[in-house]
Amino acid sequence: MTASLVVVGNGMVGHRLVSSVRERDRAGRWRVEVFGEERRPAYDRVALTSYVDTWDDSALLLAGHDPDVTVHLGDPVVAIDRAARTVTSASGLVREYDALVLATGSSPFVPPVPGHDLPGCHVYRTLDDLDGIREYAARVPHGRRAALVVGGGLLGLEAAKALRDLGLSPHVVELAPWLMPLQVDEGGGALLRRLITALDVTVHAGTGTTAIERDRGRLLARLGNGTELDVDLVVFAAGIRPRDALARAAGLDLGERGGVLVDEACRTADPHVWAVGECACVGGRVHGLVAPGYAMAEVVADRLLGGAATFTVADTATKLKLLGVDVASFGDAHARAEGALEVVLNDAVAGSYKKLVLSDDASTLLGGVLVGDASAYAALAPMVGRPLPGDPAALLAPAGETLGAGALPPDAQVCSCQAVTRAAVDGAIAEGCADVPALKACTRAGTGCGSCVPMLRQLLASAGVAQSSALCEHFTHSRVALFEIVRSTGIRTFSELVARYGRGRGCDLCKPAVASMLASLGGHVLDREQVALQDTNDQFLANIQRNGTYSVVPRIPGGEITPHKLMVIAEVARDFDLYTKITGGQRIDLFGATVEDLPAIWRRLVDAGFESGHAYGKALRTVKSCVGSTWCRYGVQDSVRLAIELELRYRGLRSPHKLKAGVSGCARECAEARSKDFGVIATEHGWNLYVAGNGGFSPRHARLLASDVDTETLVRLIDRFLIFYVRTADRLQRTAAWVEAMDGGLDHLRAVIVDDTLGICADLEEAMTAHVGSYADEWRGVLEDPEKLARFTSFVNAPGTPDPTVAFREERGQRVPVSLGVPQVSAR
Amino acid sequence: MTVVCRLSDLPPDRGVAALLPDGAQVAVFHTGAGELFALSNIDPYSGAAVLSRGIVGDLRGVPVVASPMHKQHFELHSGECVEDRAVTVRVYPVRVAAGQVVVEDP
Numbered sequence: 001m002t003a004s005l006v007v008v009g010n011g012m013v014g015h016r017l018v019s020s021v022r023e024r025d026r027a028g029r030w031r032v033e034v035f036g037e038e039r040r041p042a043y044d045r046v047a048l049t050s051y052v053d054t055w056d057d058s059a060l061l062l063a064g065h066d067p068d069v070t071v072h073l074g075d076p077v078v079a080i081d082r083a084a085r086t087v088t089s090a091s092g093l094v095r096e097y098d099a100l101v102l103a104t105g106s107s108p109f110v111p112p113v114p115g116h117d118l119p120g121c122h123v124y125r126t127l128d129d130l131d132g133i134r135e136y137a138a139r140v141p142h143g144r145r146a147a148l149v150v151g152g153g154l155l156g157l158e159a160a161k162a163l164r165d166l167g168l169s170p171h172v173v174e175l176a177p178w179l180m181p182l183q184v185d186e187g188g189g190a191l192l193r194r195l196i197t198a199l200d201v202t203v204h205a206g207t208g209t210t211a212i213e214r215d216r217g218r219l220l221a222r223l224g225n226g227t228e229l230d231v232d233l234v235v236f237a238a239g240i241r242p243r244d245a246l247a248r249a250a251g252l253d254l255g256e257r258g259g260v261l262v263d264e265a266c267r268t269a270d271p272h273v274w275a276v277g278e279c280a281c282v283g284g285r286v287h288g289l290v291a292p293g294y295a296m297a298e299v300v301a302d303r304l305l306g307g308a309a310t311f312t313v314a315d316t317a318t319k320l321k322l323l324g325v326d327v328a329s330f331g332d333a334h335a336r337a338e339g340a341l342e343v344v345l346n347d348a349v350a351g352s353y354k355k356l357v358l359s360d361d362a363s364t365l366l367g368g369v370l371v372g373d374a375s376a377y378a379a380l381a382p383m384v385g386r387p388l389p390g391d392p393a394a395l396l397a398p399a400g401e402t403l404g405a406g407a408l409p410p411d412a413q414v415c416s417c418q419a420v421t422r423a424a425v426d427g428a429i430a431e432g433c434a435d436v437p438a439l440k441a442c443t444r445a446g447t448g449c450g451s452c453v454p455m456l457r458q459l460l461a462s463a464g465v466a467q468s469s470a471l472c473e474h475f476t477h478s479r480v481a482l483f484e485i486v487r488s489t490g491i492r493t494f495s496e497l498v499a500r501y502g503r504g505r506g507c508d509l510c511k512p513a514v515a516s517m518l519a520s521l522g523g524h525v526l527d528r529e530q531v532a533l534q535d536t537n538d539q540f541l542a543n544i545q546r547n548g549t550y551s552v553v554p555r556i557p558g559g560e561i562t563p564h565k566l567m568v569i570a571e572v573a574r575d576f577d578l579y580t581k582i583t584g585g586q587r588i589d590l591f592g593a594t595v596e597d598l599p600a601i602w603r604r605l606v607d608a609g610f611e612s613g614h615a616y617g618k619a620l621r622t623v624k625s626c627v628g629s630t631w632c633r634y635g636v637q638d639s640v641r642l643a644i645e646l647e648l649r650y651r652g653l654r655s656p657h658k659l660k661a662g663v664s665g666c667a668r669e670c671a672e673a674r675s676k677d678f679g680v681i682a683t684e685h686g687w688n689l690y691v692a693g694n695g696g697f698s699p700r701h702a703r704l705l706a707s708d709v710d711t712e713t714l715v716r717l718i719d720r721f722l723i724f725y726v727r728t729a730d731r732l733q734r735t736a737a738w739v740e741a742m743d744g745g746l747d748h749l750r751a752v753i754v755d756d757t758l759g760i761c762a763d764l765e766e767a768m769t770a771h772v773g774s775y776a777d778e779w780r781g782v783l784e785d786p787e788k789l790a791r792f793t794s795f796v797n798a799p800g801t802p803d804p805t806v807a808f809r810e811e812r813g814q815r816v817p818v819s820l821g822v823p824q825v826s827a828r
Numbered sequence: 829m830t831v832v833c834r835l836s837d838l839p840p841d842r843g844v845a846a847l848l849p850d851g852a853q854v855a856v857f858h859t860g861a862g863e864l865f866a867l868s869n870i871d872p873y874s875g876a877a878v879l880s881r882g883i884v885g886d887l888r889g890v891p892v893v894a895s896p897m898h899k900q901h902f903e904l905h906s907g908e909c910v911e912d913r914a915v916t917v918r919v920y921p922v923r924v925a926a927g928q929v930v931v932e933d934p
């Protein structure tokens with residue numbers, strides 16, 4: 001007999017509860033039904049602000065939507081009848097339950113300020129809220145656009161970031177004397193204010209909002225300290241209140257300050273009703289973070305399947321990246337314990353504030369605050385309540401002692417989001433998890449905020465399954481390290497590099513990787529020794545096909561081509577009998593060329609003004625364009641001209657993987673720029689630059705890096721982006737994977753290439769200038785060099801004789817390869 | 829026995845293909861370490877005559893060529909496929925005589 005479990009709320013915790021029950025319930029005891037008020041399935045609310053980068057809600061969906069669980073979306077539960085054990089939904093569905101779990105979360109608290117309900121006032125909790133803010137912001141005329149955020153805590157700063165990314169200037173008003181008063185102490189708050197102000201967010205601390213009024217089409221906000229602000233939009237982020245109305249109406253007990261009152265099993269006084277997440281009051285407290293919510297979900301899932309788990313007061317450690325600024329706090333951050341000692345390192349020059357809180361005898365770590373640089377968080381947070389592993393001042397010093405995995409005892413929590421201990425991680429490693437993705441899959445560690453991932457890497461390393469970033473067995477270096485070596489030593493041959501920095505003779509992994517680095521630094525790809533390093537595609541400057549013939553792809557920048565050039569391609573294809581196809585990259589591919597025909601084909605093409613399209617290389621492929629403002633009635637900028645300019649600028653740039661780009665003349669986006677490594681979309685005022693998109697195996701939408709920039713700024717940013725990618729990505733890592741793997745992700749990238757926080761932008765630009773200045777067509781280089789030309793033969797002892805195994809047949813009027821016979825395989 | 833080319837025509841670590849009188853093709857390699865090898869030019873996995881165009885290197889010190897089609901490695905002295913020891917390509921005896929590279933019948 002199956003029993004019926006009804007879950008009210010399809011948010012983060014409700015979703016976790018359902019997946020946990022389904023995972024544990026091997027015998028199929030529970031039939032699960034979920035009611036959700038929002039119209040989207042459960043998504044990652046913690047990452048809500050990233051929605052502004054892409055407006056792609058699918059990127060936030062939580063994994064594990066189970067087909068055997070019925071979910072009613074957009075249909076909130078409106079009543080609970082505890083006597084009949086039924087719930088009723090807004091659409092009139094009535095469901096009986098044996099167990100009912102309330103996971104209704106919180107609602108944003110809107111202070112009763114006069115004018116709080118005027119049009120233009122918003123809250124910040126759901127994807128719908130963000131859609132509403134976006135829609136409203138779009139209607140505000142360009143120019144003097146400003147917004148007010150009421151509340152300077154975590155939520156308020158998240159909202160400020162979203163508003164800034166929408167092109168408004170945010171003002172944040174915080175009642176407490178400093179930002180993020182819950183997590184950060186006064187010293188940290190002071191630095192935080194400085195860092196946030198530098199990011200064009202105006203901070204008004206120690207004052208409240210007293211009124212919001214309509215004022216000539218805009219809003220006027222009056223602050224308690226007498227300041228008046230003209231703004232276009234207001235977002236309330238002043239705290240949350242547990243959504244306990246259903247429980248109250250059903251006669252269940254509530255906590256003193258709200259929240260459905262539950263015991264340590266997360267059960268209400270009614271044995272059939274449970275509550276988890278932000279709506280629950282457990283141990284007299286309501287928790288506003290996701291980690292304790294997940295812990296409650298696990299407790300209830302365990303109980304529903306006969307276990308006896310209990311909820312213990314959860315860790316409130318948090319590490320955040322707000323507007324690119326690191327903020328972390330853990331344990332007793334405010335040093336409330338009796339006699340607690342504080343060790344503070346406040347480095348105004350480097351922009352970092354670090355504090356450790358110690359027990360009165362300075363032996364035990366009680367907590368800490370990190371602002372500006374939270375790199376020590378992953379190692380320090382799990383040590384709370386344990387003996388201090390070193391001299392406190394040394395632990396805080398910038399290049400000081402780093403706390404290794406060795407210091408962590410087995411029961412220390414490595415991942416606080418998912419409550420995973422070191423012992424659990426070590427166990428998974430012993431059972432064969434050999435990398436971070438494997439650990440994520442089998443322990444869930446690292447799948448929340450991600451801040452424990454560096455520690456997971458350390459644990460792997462200390463268990464002897466070091467995450468090798470080695471290029472291959474010949475080099476212990478990563479591609480990035482090797483690139484630096486090549487750049488700084490001036491070594492320009494593989495043999496010298498492997499002799500001095502590697503071992504053995506190299507292989508098909510390191511040779512092409514090094515060849516690509518050498519090419520990025522200048523020189524013809526087929527110069528001297530380099531030939532032997534290249535994959536066959538780069539050796540013959542063409543793509544190998546399944547029968548050993550090659551394809552020819554001339555560059556057609558931006559997809560624009562004259563009828564005359566089209567005729568040349570047609571004639572070449574006819575004369576050499578090449579199969580012809582329009583590619584997905586707005587150009588033409590000619591297939592079936594033999595090695596000996598390639599030079600003659602290219603001679604004709606080069607004479608007609610064509611050059612290599614690098615379809616064979618890890619290099620810029622195409623910059624796709626739409627027709628743009630010249631012809632299109634919607635176009636607002638000349639996308640074709642820009643696409644051609646960009647394609648000509650970056651042609652020939654060798655990179656860790658191929659590069660694709662697109663330029664659209666308006667927001668209709670006909671060039672699909674947002675599926676590209678860099679994509680440009682015209683706006684009324686200039687261009688929006690998107691980066692790190694990908695089609696292919698793991699499609700990714702490119703994310704907004706800069707908006708409304710002029711052409712000069714745009715090109716400068718792309719220059720920096722590309723050289724930074726060339727220098728720091730891994731072998732065969734597309735830009736999307738590169739940014740995803742980057743510590744700090746897009747925010748970090750933006751800091752480096754827009755705000756120049758590393759001070760390397762001048763160098764990056766110089767490298768691109770050098771590339772642009774030294775570009776020469778590779779195919780012309782071959783045709784002009786008899787030694788390079790001599791290699792285009794099938795047989796050394798029979799030059800001119802084509803490969804006899806290659807044969808063609810006809811299909812739809814063109815030549816296609818005859819599939820090769822049974823492979824010649826001899827077993828020994 | 830077939831004379832293929834002069835030894836000095838063979839660039840280090842880069843293969844060439846040669847046509848034998850019976851129509852078979854051999855891939856001839858001269859490694860950077862100075863060793864000479866000859867294998868069938870046919871990649872057993874794709875059936876295409878392309879092994880001479882693969883990248884030459886070593887895996888744990890054993891000289892290999894990687895097929896340019898799908899990157900399987902073949903040991904140069906035995907012809908054995910590293911990824912699948914049951915698969916072997918034919919190996920031809922090869923030597924240098926009077927500065928010429930000579931491939932013998934297998």
Ligand code: SRM
Pocket residue numbers: 543544545551552553581582583584585586587588589615621622658660675676693694695696697698734
């Ligand atoms: C010719 C073309 C298909 C067509 O007939 O339209 C094509 C053909 C090949 N693609 Fe592609 N891709 C072609 C457009 C695309 C596109 C669409 C686009 O560029 O707009 C994509 C998805 C977009 C993207 O890259 O993000 C695409 C994603 C791939 C991938 C997967 C990349 C990934 O990140 O997952 C590969 C495999 C790889 O590069 O490792 C690939 C690899 C290949 C190779 C080179 C496979 C190979 O190694 O032999 C194909 C041989 C081309 C040849 O011999 O000439 N091709 N390929 C297109 C050439 C466009 C051009 O003018 O240069």
Ligand SMILES: Cc1cc2nc3c(=O)[nH]c(=O)nc-3n(C[C@H](O)[C@H](O)[C@H](O)COP(=O)(O)OP(=O)(O)OC[C@H]3O[C@@H](n4cnc5c(N)ncnc54)[C@H](O)[C@@H]3O)c2cc1C
Pocket residue numbers: 008009010011012013014015035036037038045046047048049075076077078103104105106124125126154155158243246276277278279287288289290291293318320
């Ligand atoms: C911008 C932002 C940033 C955040 N950052 C962090 C962070 O960095 N770290 C962290 O730990 N936490 C963070 N949080 C908090 C975190 O998102 C919450 O703690 C978490 O989502 C709580 O999960 P929950 O399931 O209890 O509530 P929710 O995720 O809110 O889910 C509750 C769901 O129940 C639905 N519901 C309500 N009433 C009914 C009804 N009667 N019938 C049906 N459905 C109903 C709601 O519509 C909602 O979809 C952040 C929150 C926001 C908004």
Ligand code: SF4
Pocket residue numbers: 626627628629632633634635636639664665666667668669670671
């Ligand atoms: S993207 Fe805009 S400008 Fe370009 S073709 Fe489409 S509608 Fe026209």
Ligand code: FES
Pocket residue numbers: 414415416417418445446447448449450451452453
């Ligand atoms: S601590 Fe957040 S994912 Fe591990």
